[in-house]
Amino acid sequence: MFNKEKVEALKSLLATTKKIVVTAHKNPDGDALGSSLAWMRYLSKLGHSVEYISPNDYPDYYKWLPIVGQTIVFEKAKEYAKGILHSADIIFSLDYNSLSRMEELGEVVKNTKAIKVMIDHHLFPDDYANIMFSHSEASSTGEMIYDMIVALGDQDKIDAEIAELLYTAILTDTGSFAYSCTTSHVHEVVSVLLTKGANPDKINNKVYNCFTESRLRFLGFCVAEKMKIIEGTQIAYIGVSEEELRRFNIQDGETEGIASYPLKIAEIQACAFFREKDKKIRISFRSKVDFDVNVLARQHFNGGGHKNAAGAASNDTLENTLLKFVSIFKQ
Ligand SMILES: [Mn+2]
Known part of the structure; x- marks a missing residue:
């Protein structure tokens, strides 16, 4: 899926310890949260210092997601978040391809000196990222994060928490594996996520049978x-x-x-x-x-x-x- 040279560029960026911020779009959904938190956990395992900053808060029914409590909510802690963004070496754009999708947080990101890396599956990306992985054929950013971890040679770093997060991302963005974006590759990815410890029954109940x-x-x-x-x-x-x-x-x-x-x-x-x-x-x-x-x-x-x-x-x-x-x- 990915351009080899760009993967190599990302790999060499990540070869030394970095201060990293992961961002995703406003009103985060299952894909924004699942892919961002999985990517954060993976990068932390590589030894980087990583934060996930969301423009606004996530819905209560995603409170059960692994490590979601570590999310920094920009709306609630602007000055603190700005400090982190301005000292970041790399800022990742996940599940959006235009900084306007993050409103005020997008403006802040635009004015940092950090290297910007986009990993996203929406159409018509803006041209602001230094390294851009834009694949509208992907079902979800979660699927792309899985493929990226594999492309970086780290499939063995996918643990039960990462599997659970990526399963949630793919589940929600494919409409429970129903939309036309649900390829055989999606099922192959999910198959691996199940062997790594994602529990479909538990996650489906948490995501869909959770109404007040x-x-x-x-x-x-x-x-x-x-x-x-x-x-x-x-x-x-x-x-x-x-x-x-x-x-x-x-x-x-x-x-x-x-x-x-x-x-x-x-x-x-x-x-x-x-x-x-x-x-x-x-x-x-x-x-x-x-x-x-x-x-x-x-x-x-x-x-x-x-x-x-x-x-x-x-x-x-x-x-x-x-x-x-x-x-x-x-x-
Ligand atoms: Mn998405």
Whole structure:
């Protein structure tokens, strides 16, 4: 998968002890957390001093992940994090390819003198990294981290914790090994992770059977009361206001998974989930097989992502954003 010269360049960078910071995108998901923490643990085993700095906090339902408690949350400790970033030799970008995905933390990273290394699987990377591993054909950054550890000749350094972290990353980004990115190689990687000690039963329960009662009731509310199908199309959407999120006591990250629910209807080919937060609208697009929501997100909402899963944001009101979305398909 990887360019040999770039792997050699990374290998020689890591040949002497370094101060390293691992970063991943805002609102970290299973892949951002799993790949970052696995990479941090691996680099620590090589003898480097490593920190993982996240732009904001991770959801409560990822509290059980190995070493997640060591995460430095930029929003909560800006000055401390800045000190670490400015003394870092290497900063890794994991699971994002544009510094804007980290907002203010991205600005800080941009202005450090550290060598920047990107390991990511999103389309259209920005050109800021000194060494760039950008593979949109990879299922997840977790898969890439596995392949990178192997490429560096260190498969034996994958222990039960790293296996658990990488399994979580791959599980969540492949939609439980269901999306089109689930190649035979993904299954080969996961097979090794199981022999190294990842427990699928335990991890699946932790990741998917972890709702609060109000979160499940909110999901029911979204499907029963808020889901709309655009007449004459195979497109559905759900839009929820800040007031509705508050009414059900929904925390950041707890809306994960709702976006793709309308796809359970046989006829529906694409859908979008809109949620209001701090006067902004966050949008998640999901689709089946050939419907390209990456193009949709880019052309109409200045967002992006993958063919079957993309995101965007809008500064307009929820009502206007929904009208705009509907109007795209009325033409
Ligand atoms: Mn990912």
